[in-house]
Amino acid sequence: MLISLPSASDCKESDVTPESFYFSRRALLGGSVAALTVSALPRWADAADPSPYADVEPGTAPDWFKAKLSDTKWQAVTVKGEAITPFKDATHYNNFYEFGTDKGDPAKSSGSLKTEPWTVVIDGEVGKPGRYALEDFMKPYQLEERIYRLRCVEAWSMVIPWMGFPLSALLKQVEPTSNAKYIRFETLQDPKSMPGQRSDFALIDWPYAEGLRLDEAMNPLAILAVGMYGRELPNQNGAPLRLVVPWKYGFKSAKSIVRISLMSEQPKTTWQTIAASEYGFYANVNPTVDHPRWTQAHERRLPSGLFSPNIRQTEMFNGYGEEVASLYAGMDLRKNY
Numbered sequence: 001m002l003i004s005l006p007s008a009s010d011c012k013e014s015d016v017t018p019e020s021f022y023f024s025r026r027a028l029l030g031g032s033v034a035a036l037t038v039s040a041l042p043r044w045a046d047a048a049d050p051s052p053y054a055d056v057e058p059g060t061a062p063d064w065f066k067a068k069l070s071d072t073k074w075q076a077v078t079v080k081g082e083a084i085t086p087f088k089d090a091t092h093y094n095n096f097y098e099f100g101t102d103k104g105d106p107a108k109s110s111g112s113l114k115t116e117p118w119t120v121v122i123d124g125e126v127g128k129p130g131r132y133a134l135e136d137f138m139k140p141y142q143l144e145e146r147i148y149r150l151r152c153v154e155a156w157s158m159v160i161p162w163m164g165f166p167l168s169a170l171l172k173q174v175e176p177t178s179n180a181k182y183i184r185f186e187t188l189q190d191p192k193s194m195p196g197q198r199s200d201f202a203l204i205d206w207p208y209a210e211g212l213r214l215d216e217a218m219n220p221l222a223i224l225a226v227g228m229y230g231r232e233l234p235n236q237n238g239a240p241l242r243l244v245v246p247w248k249y250g251f252k253s254a255k256s257i258v259r260i261s262l263m264s265e266q267p268k269t270t271w272q273t274i275a276a277s278e279y280g281f282y283a284n285v286n287p288t289v290d291h292p293r294w295t296q297a298h299e300r301r302l303p304s305g306l307f308s309p310n311i312r313q314t315e316m317f318n319g320y321g322e323e324v325a326s327l328y329a330g331m332d333l334r335k336n337y
């Protein structure tokens, strides 16, 4: 973000990618939710330990989350021929400025985040506004595992197995009014548990906020996640509820959401407010539009090290063009970056 690019040696070379994590992309979306079906339960679905992933630190999942595991659609969307990032990298190389600006800070400091009880407010241009305890908010939804690429604007990337549900399902429930054109996500403001919010040097005007156009939010790829790697979200990854929009730079994926508002006007978002010339509202992954201070043509896939930097070409819309390109038909993506 405003800080300089991390050096290629930030991740240890010994963090090699486990080859057992190659999945086929069973049913990529043909533009409809109906395409998201799983033909059979994966081999781990009945195991006592619900996580199929190596070296996943056990969490302390709330009962509502555990109750949803047996009915989860595993591998509802996958990535063909790309290794899943080891849990350790996904949970120790984070951006969560509420807990500090170093990549290791969120893992070190987010233990103070209290995720139970948690309340989510739905308001603005909706027929059914409300204030929900998270377990009630989650009641209508079946969990799906969505294995997605995550591309940060800082030019590193990962492949993460999220667990969540389509944002479109929530929107259908809350009945946006005809004035609703955008959706805004507001995240937790709690300086007591979030040391970054107590810092006098923070650039961010808290709370961290993000937004989407309503048709982007309705795209089947956009999800609200409550878990990853077969368990609940670790605090540093945005527990207990975060947005995941895989065709956009990672900063759009707001963590620890407390309020979802439907709006008639485009909301102000955190990074656009800090530096509009560097971070746009759309923030679609685009290898042809460079950040003013670095190229976006390629990325470092984690884990990467000095002797195996693991550089790959960045794909337009992070490889999800088939599903999302039509959202931007006729738009100048150089202006609307």
Ligand code: MTE
Pocket: 001, 090, 093, 094, 095, 096, 097, 098, 150, 152, 153, 187, 188, 208, 236, 237, 238, 249, 250, 251, 252, 253, 254, 255, 256
């Ligand atoms: N959400 C909040 N509340 N605060 C943040 O600082 N950082 C964003 C996004 N969501 C951020 C946030 C950025 S810049 C990125 S790249 C992703 O979270 C990182 O997600 P990860 O740490 O799970 O990889």
